[in-house]
Amino acid sequence: MKKMLFLGARSPNICKDAVMERVLVTGGAGFIGRSVCSELLRRGYAVRVLDSLVEQVHGDCARPADLPLEVELINADVRNGHAVGKALAGIDSVIHLAAEVGVGQSMYELERYTSVNDLGTAVLFERLIDRPVRRVVTASSMSIYGEGLYRDQDGALVEDAERQSAGDDGRGWDPLDAHGRPLIPLATPEWKRPSLASIYALNKYVQERTTHIMTAPYGMEGVCLRLFNVYGPGQALSNPYTGVLAIFASRLLNGQRPMIFEDGAQRRDFVHVADVARAFADALALPGLAGGSFNIGSGQDRSVTEVALELAKAMGKDAVEPDIVGKGRVGDIRHCFCDTSKAEHHLGFRAQQDFGVGLAELAEWVARQTAEDRVGEARAQLEARGLVA
Numbered sequence: 001m002k003k004m005l006f007l008g009a010r011s012p013n014i015c016k017d018a019v020m021e022r023v024l025v026t027g028g029a030g031f032i033g034r035s036v037c038s039e040l041l042r043r044g045y046a047v048r049v050l051d052s053l054v055e056q057v058h059g060d061c062a063r064p065a066d067l068p069l070e071v072e073l074i075n076a077d078v079r080n081g082h083a084v085g086k087a088l089a090g091i092d093s094v095i096h097l098a099a100e101v102g103v104g105q106s107m108y109e110l111e112r113y114t115s116v117n118d119l120g121t122a123v124l125f126e127r128l129i130d131r132p133v134r135r136v137v138t139a140s141s142m143s144i145y146g147e148g149l150y151r152d153q154d155g156a157l158v159e160d161a162e163r164q165s166a167g168d169d170g171r172g173w174d175p176l177d178a179h180g181r182p183l184i185p186l187a188t189p190e191w192k193r194p195s196l197a198s199i200y201a202l203n204k205y206v207q208e209r210t211t212h213i214m215t216a217p218y219g220m221e222g223v224c225l226r227l228f229n230v231y232g233p234g235q236a237l238s239n240p241y242t243g244v245l246a247i248f249a250s251r252l253l254n255g256q257r258p259m260i261f262e263d264g265a266q267r268r269d270f271v272h273v274a275d276v277a278r279a280f281a282d283a284l285a286l287p288g289l290a291g292g293s294f295n296i297g298s299g300q301d302r303s304v305t306e307v308a309l310e311l312a313k314a315m316g317k318d319a320v321e322p323d324i325v326g327k328g329r330v331g332d333i334r335h336c337f338c339d340t341s342k343a344e345h346h347l348g349f350r351a352q353q354d355f356g357v358g359l360a361e362l363a364e365w366v367a368r369q370t371a372e373d374r375v376g377e378a379r380a381q382l383e384a385r386g387l388v389a
């Protein structure tokens with residue numbers, strides 16, 4: 001194994017004399033992966049990607065144009081043990097991003113999601129037994145929390161909030177306490193118990209636990225980053241299953257109204273992909289992180305309607321009102337946003353990207369793209385199975 005490069009937020013300058021560490025990024029051709037690769041190259045790592053370039057994300061593209069040329073791309077499936085073994089040759093650490101990504105779709109394509117996300121992670125770690133690396137950093141997700149942390153009207157913290165369906169009693173979508181009083185959403189810290197409300201959430205939890213279970217016994221370090229809603233240029237605009245801002249952007253680009261489930265008041269944390277890429281690079285390099293799971297978000301919460309309106313404005317489509325569907329999707333959560341204090345303490349992580357500037361940059365990128373609007377098709381898939389109500 002090569003000598004470790006120690007390059008993080010606390011030591012941003014590239015050390016020319018250090019031996020180059022080699023990193024394998026699974027799923028590295030994807031939206032987050034490409035930014036992670038660029039950040040790693042900037043910090044002096046050599047980068048190899050294993051990615052099967054799934055059609056839903058990449059269309060028929062053989063190599064994404066914004067995957068840096070210095071990145072070695074192996075087009076292979078993470079479930080292919082032989083290919084993974086070869087991809088691990090000479091590698092010092094791994095960032096594991098390869099996944100099927102989509103809460104709604106995971107609720108009917110169970111085999112595909114569980115196969116890629118759970119089995120793929122198992123295959124990776126089985127290969128790592130023969131070729132252990134210094135550290136594995138895995139992308140987990142805020143989806144594992146289910147509903148975020150809440151406080152009731154008497155000040156008690158509530159970890160197991162259950163959401164309402166507006167149709168039930170007309171009181172709205174927000175979780176209530178036992179007396180029927182609305183709970184108050186709080187920033188969600190890592191200690192909140194997971195509550196797995198979708199197959200995707202279950203998959204991400206399996207990936208996270210597999211990372212922690214399989215690293216220490218084999219002399220490796222495992223770190224997981226629980227990402228909140230990641231946005232930025234490069235997210236697949238024609239994929240209607242993931243990335244709410246990309247989905248809204250695709251609708252607006254095609255002259256359609258952004259489609260918002262429930263009443264649009266659900267709150268999320270939107271974090272820019274460049275901040276996420278820095279977090280992965282730091283999580284790879286900084287000492288004392290082994291066994292840890294860290295929230296990565298902006299620390300600011302926004303309603304989904306708010307972001308749809310702001311995006312429309314940034315794209316010069318102020319006149320386009322969002323279409324508030326008034327129905328919810330099975331597996332969706334009401335409110336979850338990020339408590340960043342643990343990541344701040346251990347990773348020195350603070351999101352740097354201003355949301356308005358990030359949206360302007362996204363709008364500028366979107367204007368240069370074409371996108372097929374497949375949102376109606378995705379909704380029809382859910383409705384056909386009774387997953388929208």
Ligand SMILES: NC(=O)c1ccc[n+]([C@@H]2O[C@H](COP(=O)([O-])OP(=O)(O)OC[C@H]3O[C@@H](n4cnc5c(N)ncnc54)[C@H](O)[C@@H]3O)[C@@H](O)[C@H]2O)c1
Pocket residue numbers: 026027028029030031032033050051052053054057058076077078079096097098099100101116120139140141142204226227228229230231236243
């Ligand atoms: N985007 C978000 O908001 C978000 C939030 C939380 C967690 N995450 C996690 O971050 C990671 C990256 O997500 P993303 O937004 O970049 O998604 P993405 O779909 O753009 O990237 C995923 C990549 O994995 C590849 N892939 C899929 N199946 C594969 C397989 N069987 N073998 C090899 N490669 C395969 C895809 O081709 C794609 O390039 C995922 O693990 C996702 O669960 C993303």
